[in-house]
Amino acid sequence: MPKSEPKSRYQADPIIDIFLDDLWSSRGLSDNTLAAYRTDLRHFDRYVQQANDTLTQASQQLIRDYLDTRFEKGFARTSSARLMSSLRRFYQFLLLKKQIQVDPIAQVKSPKLARKLPDSLSEQDVDSLLNEPNVEDPIECRDRAMLELLYATGLRVTELVSLTMEQLSLRQGLVRVVGKGGKERLVPLGELAVNEVEHYLQGARAELLNGKTSDVLFPSKRAQMMTRQTFWHRIKLYALRAGIATHISPHTLRHAFATHLLNHGADLRVVQLLLGHSDLSTTQIYTHVATARLNQLHSEHHPRG
Missing domain, CATH: 1.10.443.10 (Intergrase catalytic core)
Structure with missing residues (x-):
């Protein structure tokens, strides 16, 4: 009986680390913030790879499909809003570095969030x-x-x-x-x-x-x-x-x-x-x-x- 081929393991697109290194050196962001960017981008990268695409070739429609998938899975709006922030910064970086010609997320709206007033004391x-x-x-x-x-x-x-x-x-x-x-x-x-x-x-x-x-x-x-x-x-x-x-x-x-x-x-x-x-x-x-x-x-x- 022939052995089944092992499932290919996910390998993150190297451009994510290039982006994060640039953020770290130019913006001085905290480790927690950089970790949040890494998590968001890798999750999106997995989805993109499953669609047989790459981050630099991802279309506006692919991004919308990914957001719809997250909505169907019950992700909180705050989580999707943070993801959108990560993607916007990421694609602005790619545009600046001439890795893409058009920003695919420019016309995608972020989910509206209720404005929560902070707890305060008298x-x-x-x-x-x-x-x-x-x-x-x-x-x-x-x-x-x-x-x-x-x-x-x-x-x-x-x-x-x-x-x-x-x-x-x-x-x-x-x-x-x-x-x-x-x-x-x-x-x-x-x-x-x-x-x-x-x-x-x-x-x-x-x-x-x-x-x-x-x-x-x-x-x-x-x-x-x-x-x-x-x-x-x-x-x-x-x-x-x-x-x-x-x-x-x-x-x-x-x-x-x-x-x-x-x-x-x-x-x-x-x-x-x-x-x-x-x-x-x-x-x-x-x-x-x-x-x-x-x-x-x-x-x-x-x-x-």
């Missing part, structure tokens, strides 16, 4: 959350300083836990933040945050280090950089203790920072700079939150509201 909830840690305990003293700094600056949690001593200037009341893509920005701390961080540095940090050395501003008990997941759990603990019912996410205080600034009249472009958003449209979602709050205040307090 100013009263923020006060309750920030006052919850016991500053007599070294760990909670550290957490209190972290929460104050987070709310004062709107940092991403990853940016916060990775801060080093040299990035902080209490005398100037500034923190130098290294954000996405390695971009740096200076963010003011505010008096309350400066006081809390100063109090933490006077005693609690040395107790946490316990004789060890570290340049991490907010080290763990093992004198290492805390993970964002650990800090998220710490936030949820304090929210529970403070009786806060609002859903807490790693970005909750960042959202509160932006919303409260806008509620108090801050310019949208200033908030954009403070948050480290490269595109103003990313910041504009907060205007919806702020407008909703202002409408509520108007209806409650205006004599003809």
